[in-house]
Amino acid sequence: MMKITHKICCALLLLTTAVFTVHADSLPNHMKEASELTSNVFQGLKSNVLLCVLPSSTTPNNVGDVIGKVIPGLESGSFLCEYSQYSHGLFTGPHFTTDFHWLDVTYDQLASWLTSLAHFEKSSNGHYYVLRQKDHNPDHPPAICAQNTARKGFEFGYEVITDSGEKSCDHFVGAVYTSPFFDDVLAGWNECTGDSFSPDCHRCNGDGCSAFRCSAFTTWDQCPKGSHVCGYETCVGNLCTQKRLCEWDK
Structure with missing residues (x-):
């Protein structure tokens, strides 16, 4: 060999x-x-x-x-x-x-x-x-x-x-x-209490989370001003970076 x-x-x-x-x-x-x-x-x-x-x-x-x-x-x-x-x-x-x-x-x-x-x-x-x-x-x-x-x-x-x-x-x-792309969070953590949304993704396609729409190198922008992170969505069986979930501050 x-x-x-x-x-x-x-x-x-x-x-x-x-x-x-x-x-x-x-x-x-x-x-x-x-x-x-x-x-x-x-x-x-x-x-x-x-x-x-x-x-x-x-x-x-x-x-x-x-x-x-x-x-x-x-x-x-x-x-x-x-x-x-x-x-x-x-x-x-x-x-x-x-x-x-x-x-x-x-x-x-x-x-x-x-x-x-x-x-x-x-x-x-x-x-x-x-x-x-x-x-x-x-x-x-x-x-x-x-x-x-x-x-x-x-x-x-x-x-x-x-x-x-x-x-x-x-x-x-x-x-x-x-890896600089993974967030150090619990997989699938979600404490969103109302309507949630996700910021823009990079090195992604479409929703940035489903099959053929993402990869381990996908990154997500921070939640915009006036909102906060309320959870993360696990993407394609952990083969992709977790999708950040945001919620507007009340």
């Missing part, structure tokens, strides 16, 4: 230039060496929890793709990749290494690239993207996936396929690229 460095780094850096020429100028150099991560850069990228990837040369017995999350090291200005080791169908750890690459992207860049380059899957927990190859070795770690989790963002983990064929993105490694 291709290494994650090829799946993400090469996929994001080199990948099928004939098909994705439009992205070519924006892709280079986003899988970076550990030495390029400084305290200022790390602080500037918060609240993202950066994805780290072990180079193939450091993975024992050529086990395949190993990912984790970047954490501060014991020494000031140093960083580690915290990851789990996969063996005989189980993940053990945590383990730590200073030899890693890290993914330096924004949420929007990641969303664009996953939409273009990864396989789209649906599960009981919503949709996710997976970098799956046909020649996967079952003794290697499962394929890398990214779950678009409401009120979080893209959360990286490994794909799980049950004996019955059910697929999901699971065993998250803690690497999360925070």
Whole structure:
């Protein structure tokens, strides 16, 4: 199976230039060496929890793709990749290494690239993207996936396929690229007492909430002056941003 460095780094850096020429100028150099991560850069990228990837040369017995999350090291200005080791169908750890690459992207860049380059899957927990190859070795770690989790963002983990064929993105490694589009509210909260309305939506279509009318990247304007938020409508099984409900002040 291709290494994650090829799946993400090469996929994001080199990948099928004939098909994705439009992205070519924006892709280079986003899988970076550990030495390029400084305290200022790390602080500037918060609240993202950066994805780290072990180079193939450091993975024992050529086990395949190993990912984790970047954490501060014991020494000031140093960083580690915290990851789990996969063996005989189980993940053990945590383990730590200073030899890693890290993914330096924004949420929007990641969303664009996953939409273009990864396989789209649906599960009981919503949709996710997976970098799956046909020649996967079952003794290697499962394929890398990214779950678009409401009120979080893209959360990286490994794909799980049950004996019955059910697929999901699971065993998250803690690497999360925070979404700027989700409101931190209770799903479906509604305390509207009279006629309610919704402000304008962006990256939307029609009502901005029903099937094919919205996405995880839909945003809603604030309630206009003289009104207040009285609730949120859950859209398309949480696959889309919640629709803000407003009510005029009395």
